[in-house]
Amino acid sequence: MEVVETSAQLAAKIKDFKASGKTIGFVPTMGALHQGHLSLVKEAGRLCDVVVVSVFVNPTQFNNPDDLDRYPRDIEKDMALLRQTACELLFVPSVNEVYPEPDTRVFDFGSIDKVMEGQFRPGHFIGVAQVVSRLFDIVRPHKAFFGAKDFQQIAVVREMVRQLNMSVQVVDCPIIREEDGLAMSSRNLLLNDEQRKKAPLIARSLFDSCNFALANGVKETRQMVMDAINASNQLEVEYFEIVDGNTLQPVMLWDDSDYIVGCIAVYAGEIRLIDNVVYKNSMS
Ligand code: PAF
Numbered sequence: 001m002e003v004v005e006t007s008a009q010l011a012a013k014i015k016d017f018k019a020s021g022k023t024i025g026f027v028p029t030m031g032a033l034h035q036g037h038l039s040l041v042k043e044a045g046r047l048c049d050v051v052v053v054s055v056f057v058n059p060t061q062f063n064n065p066d067d068l069d070r071y072p073r074d075i076e077k078d079m080a081l082l083r084q085t086a087c088e089l090l091f092v093p094s095v096n097e098v099y100p101e102p103d104t105r106v107f108d109f110g111s112i113d114k115v116m117e118g119q120f121r122p123g124h125f126i127g128v129a130q131v132v133s134r135l136f137d138i139v140r141p142h143k144a145f146f147g148a149k150d151f152q153q154i155a156v157v158r159e160m161v162r163q164l165n166m167s168v169q170v171v172d173c174p175i176i177r178e179e180d181g182l183a184m185s186s187r188n189l190l191l192n193d194e195q196r197k198k199a200p201l202i203a204r205s206l207f208d209s210c211n212f213a214l215a216n217g218v219k220e221t222r223q224m225v226m227d228a229i230n231a232s233n234q235l236e237v238e239y240f241e242i243v244d245g246n247t248l249q250p251v252m253l254w255d256d257s258d259y260i261v262g263c264i265a266v267y268a269g270e271i272r273l274i275d276n277v278v279y280k281n282s283m284s
Contacts, residue, residue, distance in 0.1 A: 001083050003090045007098075007138045010091050014052070014139060022049035026141030026168075028132060031055040032072035032186035033081050036176040040145040043173050045086025052139050053082060054091040056098060061127030067272070072189045091139070103130040109159045112248050116241055116263055117152050117274070128153055129160045136161075136168055143169045147176070149183045151263055151276045155248055175275070177203060183275045195268035198234035202266050205229050206277035209262065213279055218242050218251055222262075229266055238265040238272070245281065258282035 004010045014024055025048030027040045033055075044051040055078055062068035075092065082090055106126060112118075113125040136144065146154050154172050161168055176184045181203035182196075191199060205228040213221045226237045243250050245259035254260065260280040266273050278284075 001079075001087050001090055003079065003092060005092055005094070005097065007093065010052075010089065010138055011140075013089060014050075017050045018140075023143070024048060024139065024141040025051045026135070026139045026144045027051065027053045027087075028135050028144065028146075029053060029055055030057045030071065030186065031078050032074060032189060033078045034176075034184045034186065034188075036147050036149065036184035038081065038085055039176050040147060040173050041082070041085045041087055043171065044143070044145045047171070048141075048143055050088050051086045052089045052091060052141065053087045054093070054135055054139070056091075056093055056131070056135075058098070058127060058131040059095060060099075060103060060130050061124050063121045063123050066270070070190060070270075072186050091135075098131065098134055103134070105130055105133075107160060107163070109156055109163075112152070112155050112159055115152075115243070115248055115250075116239055117265070120238055120265060125153070125156045128156060132157055133160060133164060133166075136166055141168050143171050145171050145173055147174075148172050149175045149185065149274060149276070151245075151261060152248060155246075181207070183273070185273060187271055187273060190271045191268055195234050195271065198232045199268055199273060201229055201232050201235060202264065202273060202275050206262060206264065206275060210277060210279060213254065218253060225262065225264065229264075234268055236267045238267055240264040242279070245278070254280065 025044030027044050029037050057071050107129045118125055158170050180200040182200045205225045209221050209225045212224050222242050225240050229235050229237050241250055242262045244257040245261040251257050251260055261276055261278050263276045
């Protein structure tokens with residue numbers, strides 16, 4: 001695995017790979033890597049000839065400066081983990097390298113980025129679109145791999161790719177969970193013992209709600225999940241929305257769509273965790 005810090009170096013290496021007919025798979029990350037990230041790298045290695053991973057904590061997607069400050073960083077550990085994978089090129093740029101000039105672009109993703117994360121983290125998806133489009137411009141991958149835990153992020157990135165007419169294929173990969181069900185996240189490292197013990201209640205409530213939903217309406221199911229999680233003294237639901245998986249708009253009835261997903265954000269103290277569950281997907 002080669003570690004590259006500048007866009008020019010990376011672009012030159014990728015040009016050579018492409019000249020020899022190789023396909024490029026790209027896994028953008030903010031580091032503090034865990035098995036969820038490694039599963040994306042594995043899938044990229046399965047579907048592409050060359051895997052490029054980036055580690056860059058993107059300041060423009062943090063609406064809360066404290067969240068940016070405490071975001072876990074451990075590049076040595078990340079490199080050690082990646083050396084055991086199919087990752088061939090690791091891109092570790094500086095802020096100046098990604099943003100030689102401040103990125104003032106504003107995106108409009110219609111209704112997709114106004115709800116849920118978009119509502120509670122204003123500007124977050126503009127920042128995600130800025131960095132992902134910039135990284136796509138540098139890496140020019142054939143395929144890019146994202147984890148389904150960030151369900152809304154994938155919808156936003158797909159819409160961005162459509163609007164900017166980029167040729168990259170966005171591949172979504174399943175959520176990877178700890179043994180107790182907690183969705184893997186770099187932020188899990190920030191949980192104290194008590195919060196970590198209670199955090200699996202999020203996934204458990206989502207899974208239980210799939211059974212509950214068989215005999216109950218959308219409104220009741222939504223309430224059941226919120227009540228179950230809020231009953232814990234360590235957890236507080238910020239939002240739980242049951243939405244159409246394509247438009248991300250709330251549904252009222254289970255018959256309203258063929259693709260229905262429940263998306264949740266929960267605070268454990270200062271730490272914000274997200275997760276989701278698919279109630280219905282006629283395509284799968
Ligand atoms: O999902 C993430 O880790 C980040 O939002 C991403 C896609 C790497 C952009 O900074």
